[in-house]
Amino acid sequence: MKPQIICHMMAPVDGKVDNSRWTAPDKEYNADEITAQYHTIGQRLATDAWLFGTRTVKEFFPERFEGCTYHVAYPDQLRTFVGDCGSRRQMIALVPDGDVRFTDNRLRGDNIIVVLGEHVSADYLEFLEDMQISYVFAGKDGTDIGKAMETLYNDFGIRRVSLQGGGITNGSFFQVGLVSELSIVVSPQLDGRQGAPSIIDHRGETADELSRQSLRLINVERLEAGCVWLHYQVRQM
Numbered sequence: 619m620k621p622q623i624i625c626h627m628m629a630p631v632d633g634k635v636d637n638s639r640w641t642a643p644d645k646e647y648n649a650d651e652i653t654a655q656y657h658t659i660g661q662r663l664a665t666d667a668w669l670f671g672t673r674t675v676k677e678f679f680p681e682r683f684e685g686c687t688y689h690v691a692y693p694d695q696l697r698t699f700v701g702d703c704g705s706r707r708q709m710i711a712l713v714p715d716g717d718v719r720f721t722d723n724r725l726r727g728d729n730i731i732v733v734l735g736e737h738v739s740a741d742y743l744e745f746l747e748d749m750q751i752s753y754v755f756a757g758k759d760g761t762d763i764g765k766a767m768e769t770l771y772n773d774f775g776i777r778r779v780s781l782q783g784g785g786i787t788n789g790s791f792f793q794v795g796l797v798s799e800l801s802i803v804v805s806p807q808l809d810g811r812q813g814a815p816s817i818i819d820h821r822g823e824t825a826d827e828l829s830r831q832s833l834r835l836i837n838v839e840r841l842e843a844g845c846v847w848l849h850y851q852v853r854q855m
């Protein structure tokens with residue numbers, strides 16, 4: 619069994635997700651109030667965990683892990699490690715190459731669980747264990763997200779995950795048909811750059827699985843600070 623995945627993103631009306639480039643909000647709206655709308659809807663989704671892709675994780679933990687990387691983990695080390703996980707929700711970080719130097723075992727107050735590839739170094743596993751950071755594996759190169767989701771379901775009891783980007787990570791979850799709901803808080807702002815990261819950025823040449831999915835509107839809600847909440851069910855056709 620796998621957890622239910624709800625992709626929950628905040629985006630300006632043109633769907634670009636890098637908030638460092640968004641236009642300033644209208645003087646009637648307050649930027650903190652806009653962000654608060656996203657977090658409030660996130661709480662309403664009542665998930666057990668939230669997930670960030672590698673590039674987004676590196677925005678919060680920019681230091682690179684510099685330990686010994688040529689001593690690859692032994693086969694008997696390739697099993698789940700349960701570190702601190704006492705927070706009410708867990709934060710799942712995709713770090714397939716084991717190259718992020720975490721400086722805390724929590725992000726925004728939630729304990730971190732790292733998803734790794736089986737090629738990571740023994741040093742990195744030791745580093746995570748010293749930090750009491752839990753980890754699971756996602757196949758040889760760390761991209762078997764279906765397998766990682768099954769492990770999170772079985773070993774951590776995670777039943778509902780809020781998938782929070784960036785776009786490439788969202789794209790890979792959509793591509794394997796794992797997303798069951800899409801929740802977008804539209805902020806009254808613009809980006810406008812061609813090629814800027816967007817809500818779903820599938821990297822492959824073809825997006826076969828994506829073309830077999832459709833969206834059914836569950837709800838639309840007018841929020842405070844000029845925001846709108848769009849909530850869709852993702853259906854496999």
Ligand SMILES: NC(=O)c1ccc[n+]([C@@H]2O[C@H](COP(=O)([O-])OP(=O)(O)OC[C@H]3O[C@@H](n4cnc5c(N)ncnc54)[C@H](OP(=O)(O)O)[C@@H]3O)[C@@H](O)[C@H]2O)c1
Pocket residue numbers: 626627628629634635636637670671672673674675677712713714760761762763782783784785786787788790815819
């Ligand atoms: N507005 C919002 O709600 C929101 C939320 C989160 C992030 N963001 C923004 O989104 C931007 C980053 O988005 P992004 O799409 O560039 O990066 P991302 O999704 O955070 O990370 C993408 C990278 O993750 C690695 N990766 C690891 N496992 C993967 C897997 N299973 N599938 C796909 N990729 C995997 C890949 O590295 P390799 O290339 O090495 O393979 C890929 O380049 C930032 O500007 C961030 O601030 C916005």
